[in-house]
Amino acid sequence: MKKITTPLTMDVIEDLEAGDEVYINGKIYTMRDEAHKRIAEMITNKQKLPFDLKNQVVYYCGPTPAKDGHIIGSCGPTTSSRMDKYTPLLLKNGLKGMIGKGERSVEVKDAIKKYKAVYFSALGGLGALYADNIKQAKVIAFPELGPEAIYELEVEDFYAIVINDAHGNDYYVMNQYN
Amino acid sequence: MRIIQEKQIIDTVAKLAIDANYYLPYDVVAVIKEFAKKERNKKAKNGLFKIIENYKKAKKGIYPLCQDTGIAVVFVEIGNNVCINGDIYRAINKGIEIGYEKGYLRKSTTEPLKRKNFGTNTPAIIHLEVVPGSKIKISLMTKGAGAENKSNIKMFTPTEDIEEIIQFVIDTVKNAGASACPPYIIGVGIGGNFETAPLLAKKALLRNIKDFNKNKEIANLEKLLLKRINELKIGAFGFGGDTTAIAVKVETMPCHIASLPVAVNIQCHSARHKTIII
Numbered sequence: 001m002k003k004i005t006t007p008l009t010m011d012v013i014e015d016l017e018a019g020d021e022v023y024i025n026g027k028i029y030t031m032r033d034e035a036h037k038r039i040a041e042m043i044t045n046k047q048k049l050p051f052d053l054k055n056q057v058v059y060y061c062g063p064t065p066a067k068d069g070h071i072i073g074s075c076g077p078t079t080s081s082r083m084d085k086y087t088p089l090l091l092k093n094g095l096k097g098m099i100g101k102g103e104r105s106v107e108v109k110d111a112i113k114k115y116k117a118v119y120f121s122a123l124g125g126l127g128a129l130y131a132d133n134i135k136q137a138k139v140i141a142f143p144e145l146g147p148e149a150i151y152e153l154e155v156e157d158f159y160a161i162v163i164n165d166a167h168g169n170d171y172y173v174m175n176q177y178n
Numbered sequence: 179m180r181i182i183q184e185k186q187i188i189d190t191v192a193k194l195a196i197d198a199n200y201y202l203p204y205d206v207v208a209v210i211k212e213f214a215k216k217e218r219n220k221k222a223k224n225g226l227f228k229i230i231e232n233y234k235k236a237k238k239g240i241y242p243l244c245q246d247t248g249i250a251v252v253f254v255e256i257g258n259n260v261c262i263n264g265d266i267y268r269a270i271n272k273g274i275e276i277g278y279e280k281g282y283l284r285k286s287t288t289e290p291l292k293r294k295n296f297g298t299n300t301p302a303i304i305h306l307e308v309v310p311g312s313k314i315k316i317s318l319m320t321k322g323a324g325a326e327n328k329s330n331i332k333m334f335t336p337t338e339d340i341e342e343i344i345q346f347v348i349d350t351v352k353n354a355g356a357s358a359c360p361p362y363i364i365g366v367g368i369g370g371n372f373e374t375a376p377l378l379a380k381k382a383l384l385r386n387i388k389d390f391n392k393n394k395e396i397a398n399l400e401k402l403l404l405k406r407i408n409e410l411k412i413g414a415f416g417f418g419g420d421t422t423a424i425a426v427k428v429e430t431m432p433c434h435i436a437s438l439p440v441a442v443n444i445q446c447h448s449a450r451h452k453t454i455i456i
């Protein structure tokens with residue numbers, strides 16, 4: 001088990017290998033379909049982004065509402081492939097990590113290798129468990145999107161597995177054919 | 179004629195919406211435990227046991243099992259001796275709206291093209307069926323998009339070999355891969371037409387996870403499909419191993435002489451549904 005902290009440094013990224021189990025600590029940013037679309041448009045139009053992508057990690061997640069006295073609701077990962085068409089652009093602009101679930105496109109895998117980034121899978125369908133790992137949550141952009149707004153999350157020992165590492169390895173492929 | 183008030187349906191549906199999202203059915207929990215014990219891949223085994231932990235955490239009532247609390251699919255069997263004092267569709271949707279609000283559940287229904295979220299998780303998808311009797315049976319299934327997006331239908335020609343149908347089911351699961359939250363429960367609908375085959379596949383997911391189809395031939399097909407799907411080695415969470423699916427449910431119905439529709443509805447491991455009979 002490797003304990004890592006965001007923002008990700010090149011040393012950490014180089015050290016991570018497909019299949020590594022990690023505990024992620026620090027700030028991560030939730031982004032789903034619509035937020036990706038908007039961020040991609042902002043990049044294309046050279047507008048200032050709601051957060052600096054440089055070395056950051058995004059989490060494909062749309063939580064349930066928090067009950068009174070709680071930080072967040074259920075908050076597991078959503079399917080990553082829906083974000084594939086925007087991911088290479090984000091990686092080109094400094095993003096270094098993504099947390100989601102499921103396979104990525106060839107273009108995304110190539111971009112992960114090219115820009116030296118890493119793709120993690122969280123455990124899909126375990127949103128109640130992940131709530132314990134969120135220490136702070138605040139909406140920093142697009143509040144009108146409700147669960148699809150961008151949340152800045154402070155996470156502690158957030159469990160994930162490296163699927164695509166910066167060296168071009170893919171844990172899903174390694175698994176199914178070994 | 180038995181009269182049932184609209185309010186009773188609203189309250190029942192609201193309760194179903196909350197309960198389905200916080201309590202994983204016992205039969206599902208039991209089968210996941212069995213597979214977890216047998217699993218040989220360490221990471222997958224760990225993940226399978228975490229499903230049980232997640233179930234225990236969710237049933238305390240603070241956090242739903244999954245953040246995708248689904249679009250609500252409601253199956254209603256209404257007795258022909260029942261008279262509803264009110265509008266059943268309005269009652270169900272009101273129940274969903276109340277349940278999703280009170281239960282702190284995510285509202286996921288949206289206008290399809292403009293993508294405007296309605297904020298109520300309505301309208302629900304409602305299937306009404308009239309049956310003999312004086313009761314109403316309401317089953318609510320909270321269906322996440324991850325697994326629904328990977329579901330599929332194919333219109334086969336009638337002379338197609340059964341092996342082709344098996345391959346279609348397997349290819350559909352293969353295509354879902356790690357994306358739709360394996361281990362899966364696979365619902366298969368064979369026969370009917372373009373709208374009923376998927377409905378059969380979906381209804382099959384309401385069956386007890388441990389049962390087999392009463393028709394022996396179809397039961398054997400279910401066992402064969404489960405074996406073949408688990409040979410894919412996608413595994414729990416896509417981490418490899420023995421547990422790509424934990425059950426396959428096949429339902430059939432008659433179809434046109436020129437037709438053979440086959441639908442595959444994928445269900446994620448968080449197989450949330452609940453039934454109440456009024």
